[in-house]
Amino acid sequence: MDLQQLSQTLERDALGVVFINVLLQQLGLPVPAVPTLLLAGSLAATPGALGKLAAGAILASVLADWGWYHAGKRFGYRVLSGLCKLSINPSSCVSQTEARFLRWGPASLVVAKFVPGFSTVAPPIAGALRMHQPSFLIAAGAxxxxxxxxxxxxGWLLRDTVRQVIAALERNTTEALTVVLVLAATWLGWKFWQKYRFRRLSAVPRIGIDELRAALAREPRPLLLDLRGAVMVAQTGPIEGARVAEHSQLEQAVGDWPRNQPIVTLCACPQDAGAILAARRLLDLGYLSVRPLDGGYEAWLASQPQGQR
Incomplete structure (x- = not known):
C-alpha cells in the first residue's frame, strides 16, 4: 500500500486503521505505527476527531500490553526468554531489560514506548513480577x-507540512523508495555488525558443567556468579553457593574476590550472551580466570538430581 492509498484508507476509516496498526505493533509485529499516527493526525478534521484517534490508539496499546502482562503473569520467565530469542542482537538479554524495569518501577511502562526493544518486553516483566493490575493499567495507559x-x-500541528511531504514523495516515488531502502539497509547492517561483534566477543573460553561440578567440589572453589534476572530467581530459587549479581553492579559483586581466583558466570540468556559479556568485562577489569558456563542455567538444571529440579 502506497502513501496515497494509505491516505485514502485513513480518510475512510482512520480510527479502524489506527487501532489495528497500533495493536499489531504493540503485539510485537514489525509494522511501524508512528507514520500512520502522523498521517492520521494530519488528516483529522477537528480536535474531536483527533481525540477519538488518540482514544483508539490508547485502547489498542493497552489491550496489547494487557495481553503481554497476563502472558508474563502465567508463564513467567519463559515468555521473557522467548522474546529475548527474537532479538537480532542476543546480547540484549532479558535480565538486563528486567533490571531496568526493576530500577524504574511503574514509570518504566510510561517511557517504554520510546525505548527500542523495551516496549514489548516491559508488560510481561510487569506480569511476571506480579505488579498490581490497576497500577499496571494506569501506567500502560499513560x-x-x-x-x-x-x-x-x-501530525495535527504539522498537517500542512505532512501533506506537502506526502505530495513530494508521491511525485518522487523512486527516489523516496531508494532512500527508504538505504536507511533500512543501514539499520540492518548496524544490527548485523552488532551480532558479528558479539560473536567475536564470544571467543571467551567456556567451562562445561562437568568441569564446573568438579571445581566446586575442591578448594579453592570458583566464585559462581548467577546473572539470571530477579523474575527467574524468584520463581526457581537461588543456586546454592552462587552469588546473585546484576550487570549494572558487576564490580560490586566481585569487589571482595581475589583477582587471581577463578570466576564462573552463569545466565539464562540465548547463546549465554549475558554470561559472556560479564566474563569479558571482568577480564578487562583484571580478573585472571573468568569463564562463562557453557549452556547456562539450562545446563546447570539438567545436571541436578531428578528430585532437586
Missing part, C-alpha cells in the same frame, strides 16, 4: 497516551 498523543499531535 505511556500509550503520551506516545500516541505526541505522534498524533505532531
Amino acid at each position: 505511556g500509550g497516551g503520551l506516545w500516541a498523543g505526541l505522534a498524533l499531535g505532531a
